[in-house]
Amino acid sequence: MIRVENLHKSFGDEEILKGITTTFEKGKTNLIIGQSGSGKTVFLKCLLGLFDAEKGEIYYGEKAINDMDDDEKKELREHMGMVFQGGALFDSMTVEENVMFPLRMFTKKKKDEMLHRVNEVLDRVNLVNANKKFPSEISGGMQKRVAIARAIVNYPRFLFCDEPNSGLDPKTAILIDNLIQEITKEYDITTVVNTHDMNSVMEIGEKIIFLQKGTLAWQGDNSQIFKTDNKDVTDFVYSSDLFKKIRDIQNLEG
Amino acid sequence: MKYLADIGSYFIMLKQVFSRPTKGSVLKELILKEIDELVIDSLGIVIFISFFVGGVVAIQTALNISNPLIPDYLVGFATRQSIILEFAPTFMSIIMAGKMGSFITSSIGSMRVTEQIDALEVMGINPLNYLVFPKIIALLLYPFVIAISMFLGILGGWVAGVYGGFSTSDAFIRGLQEDFISFHIVYAFIKTFAFAFILATVPSWQGFFMKGGALEVGKASTNSFVWTSVLIILTNYIITSLLLS
Numbered sequence: 166m167i168r169v170e171n172l173h174k175s176f177g178d179e180e181i182l183k184g185i186t187t188t189f190e191k192g193k194t195n196l197i198i199g200q201s202g203s204g205k206t207v208f209l210k211c212l213l214g215l216f217d218a219e220k221g222e223i224y225y226g227e228k229a230i231n232d233m234d235d236d237e238k239k240e241l242r243e244h245m246g247m248v249f250q251g252g253a254l255f256d257s258m259t260v261e262e263n264v265m266f267p268l269r270m271f272t273k274k275k276k277d278e279m280l281h282r283v284n285e286v287l288d289r290v291n292l293v294n295a296n297k298k299f300p301s302e303i304s305g306g307m308q309k310r311v312a313i314a315r316a317i318v319n320y321p322r323f324l325f326c327d328e329p330n331s332g333l334d335p336k337t338a339i340l341i342d343n344l345i346q347e348i349t350k351e352y353d354i355t356t357v358v359n360t361h362d363m364n365s366v367m368e369i370g371e372k373i374i375f376l377q378k379g380t381l382a383w384q385g386d387n388s389q390i391f392k393t394d395n396k397d398v399t400d401f402v403y404s405s406d407l408f409k410k411i412r413d414i415q416n417l418e419g
Numbered sequence: 420m421k422y423l424a425d426i427g428s429y430f431i432m433l434k435q436v437f438s439r440p441t442k443g444s445v446l447k448e449l450i451l452k453e454i455d456e457l458v459i460d461s462l463g464i465v466i467f468i469s470f471f472v473g474g475v476v477a478i479q480t481a482l483n484i485s486n487p488l489i490p491d492y493l494v495g496f497a498t499r500q501s502i503i504l505e506f507a508p509t510f511m512s513i514i515m516a517g518k519m520g521s522f523i524t525s526s527i528g529s530m531r532v533t534e535q536i537d538a539l540e541v542m543g544i545n546p547l548n549y550l551v552f553p554k555i556i557a558l559l560l561y562p563f564v565i566a567i568s569m570f571l572g573i574l575g576g577w578v579a580g581v582y583g584g585f586s587t588s589d590a591f592i593r594g595l596q597e598d599f600i601s602f603h604i605v606y607a608f609i610k611t612f613a614f615a616f617i618l619a620t621v622p623s624w625q626g627f628f629m630k631g632g633a634l635e636v637g638k639a640s641t642n643s644f645v646w647t648s649v650l651i652i653l654t655n656y657i658i659t660s661l662l663l664s
Contacts, residue, residue: 213541242543253534267542270442325541 166191167212167323167355172221174207181207183379184221191355194346194369198361199376200401208376209327209359213247214238225323243271246316248326248345252308254300260287260311261296267319286314290344306337310344317348324349324356330365342368363408366390375401429624436552436620439545446553453557457519458564464518465511469502469568472510473575474583476501481585494586495594498576500603507568508607509655512614515564516647520622523554524643527626528636536627547627554619561615562608569607602662610658614651621647 167189174182181204189195197205210216212223214230222229225241233241247253254263261283268279287296290310300308309329316324326345330338346369349356358365366373370387375398383390383398390402391412403409440446480497527550530536539546573595580586586594625643629635 215537215540239543242541245541245543247538247541249534249538251533253538255535255538256529256533269445270542270544 166226167357168222168224169212170222170224172208172211172218172223174204174211174216174218181379182211182218185376185379185381186221187374187381187384189355189357190372192350192353193371194349194356194358195372195374196366196370197357197359197374197376198366198401199382200361203376204379205359205361205376206327209325209357212357213245213325214242243267243319244322246319246321246324248309248312248316248324248329250328250331252300252305252312254308254311254315256300259297259299260292260303263300263311264314264318266315271319282318283314286318287311289317289348290314305332306334306341309333309341313341313344313348317352320352322354324352324354326356326358326360328360328362329358330360330362335364338362338364339368345369346371363402363405366402428628429621432547432551432624432627433620435545435547436555437548439548441544441549441552449549449553450556453553454560456522457554457557458560461515461519461564462567464514465564465568466571468514469507469511469571470575470578472506473498473502473572474579476506476572477576477580477591478583478585481580481583491586491590492594492597494580495576495591496597497594498580498591499573499595499599502572502576503569503603503607507565507572508611508614509651511565511568512611512618512651513648515561515618516622516651517644519618520643520647521640523619523622524626524629524640525636527623528629528639531627531629532632532636547623550627551620551623554623555616558615558619559612561618562611565607565611606658606662609662610655613654613658617647617650617654621650 169185169187169189172182172185173180185208197208199205207216211218222231224230228237230238230241254260255266258266261280264283264286265279268274268282272279274282284296287293290313292307292310292314295303295307295311300311303311313326313329324345329341329345333341342365345356345358348354358369360366366387368387370390372386373384373390374381375383375390375395377397383393383395385393390398393399403412441449477494477498481494484493527536530550536546536550539549577588577591580591581588622643625639625646626636629639
C-alpha cells in the first residue's frame with residue numbers, strides 16, 4: 166500500500182500539488198485521472214521519487230520515503246516497476262535485452278535463468294517471436310507490452326503506469342488495460358495508473374482519484390464515478406459525445 | 420549568471436558520475452561498447468585526415484623555404500613539430516569534438532527526450548555513472564588514437580615530401596631526428612589525456628541536461644561542439660603555458 170499525506174509541490178511560484186491526501190491499495194488498480202495540467206504527472210513523479218515534495222509525506226508500507234536512507238531508497242526502487250507513456254525502452258537493446266535489464270542490474274541470476282524469466286514474462290504479455298527485435302522494429306502496442314514485461318520481470322511490489330494507452334487504438338488500449346489489471350491481481354501488487362482515458366476508468370478503475378488544479382477533488386471507484394454529483398467530475402466524465410449519449414440512454418431507461 | 424549555473428551543473432554532474440557505481444559485470448560490457456563506438460569507430464577518419472594533413476604541412480613548408488640558407492632538413496623538422504605539438508593532439512581533438520562529441524550528445528539527449536534516463540532513475544540506477552563513466556574509461560585509450568595520428572601525419576609528410584620532389588628521404592628523416600626533445604611527446608600526451616576527459620564529459624553534460632524535443636537535441640549537439648572546442652583551446656593554452664613556457 167502507498168499512503169500519501171498532505172503532499173505539496175511547487176515549481177517557482179506556481180503551486181502544482183496543493184495538499185493531496187490519499188491511499189493506493191495493494192492488489193487494486195488505482196487510477197489518477199484529471200484534465201491536462203491538473204497535476205497528474207507531477208503527482209506520479211513525486212510518488213516515483215523523481216520530484217521531491219516540499220511538504221507532506223509518501224509512505225511505502227509503514228515507512229515514509231523522507232525517512233529512508235539511501236540504501237532503503239535504492240531497495241525500494243528495485244521493487245518499483247514503471248511503464249512510461251512512450252515506453253522508454255532502451256533503443257540500443259533488443260526486446261529481450263530490455264526485459265532482462267532489471268535482472269542483470271539487480272540479481273545474481275545466471276544467463277539461462279534470466280532468459281527463462283524473460284521468456285516467461287514475454288509470454289505473459291502475449292509477445293512471442295519478438296525477442297531479437299529492436300524497439301524501432303515493433304508496433305506501439307508491442308512496445309507497451311515490452312515495457313510492462315520489463316516492469317514486472319523482477320517481481321515488483323509497486324507498478325506505475327503513465328498513460329499506458331496513449332497513442333494506441335481502442336482495441337489494443339483495452340488489451341493493455343486488462344493486462345495491467347490481471348498482472349495486478351496475479352502478482353498482488355499496488356498499481357497506480359495515470360490516465361485521462363475514460364475507457365480505462367470503466368474497465369479497470371477499482372480506485373479512482375480525480376485531480377483538479379492540484380487538489381484531490383473526488384475519489385471513489387468506477388461504479389461510483391458515473392453517479393457522483395460532483396460537477397468537476399461529471400464535466401470531465403461527460404466531456405465526450407459518446408459518454409453524453411450513454412448518459413442520455415441511461416436516463417431514458419430510467 | 421547562466422554561465423555560472425552551467426559551470427556549477429557541470430561540476431555537480433562530475434561528482435555524480437563517480438558516485439553510486441553500476442554493477443561491475445554490466446560496467447565492463449558498457450566500457451567495451453564505448454571503446455568500440457568512440458575509439459575504434461573514430462580510427463578511419465583519424466587515419467584519413469592525419470595522413471593528408473601531414474602531407475599538406477610538408478608541401479606548404481617546402482614551398483615557403485626557397486632561401487638556400489635554410490637547411491633542407493627543415494621540411495621534416497617542421498612537419499614533426501607541427502604534427503606532434505599541435506595537429507595530432509589539439510586539432511584532431513577539435514575534429515573529434517565534432518565527430519565523437521555530437522554522437523555522445525545526441526545519443527544521451529535522445530535518451531532524455533524519450534524518458535530512457537527517467538527509466539534508469541526509477542529503477543534505482545545512477546544514470547550519470549551508467550552513461551558517462553564508461554565513456555571516460557573508454558577514452559583513456561584516446562592517446563593511442565593520437566599516437567596513430569602522429570605517426571600517420573609524419574608518414575604523410577614523408578610521402579608528400581619525397582614523392583612530390585620537395586625533399587629527399589635522407590633530409591626528411593634527418594629533420595625528424597634533428598633537435599628532438601622527448602619532453603614534447605610527454606607534453607603532447609599530457610594534454611591529450613586532458614582533452615579526452617573534456618571529450619567524454621562536456622558532450623555528456625550537454626546531452627544529459629538538455630530540455631525539450633528532437634529539435635533541441637540538434638541544438639544541444641551544436642552547443643556541445645562549441646563548448647568542447649572552446650574548452651580544448653583554453654586547456655591547450657593553459658597546459659602549454661605551464662609546461663613549455
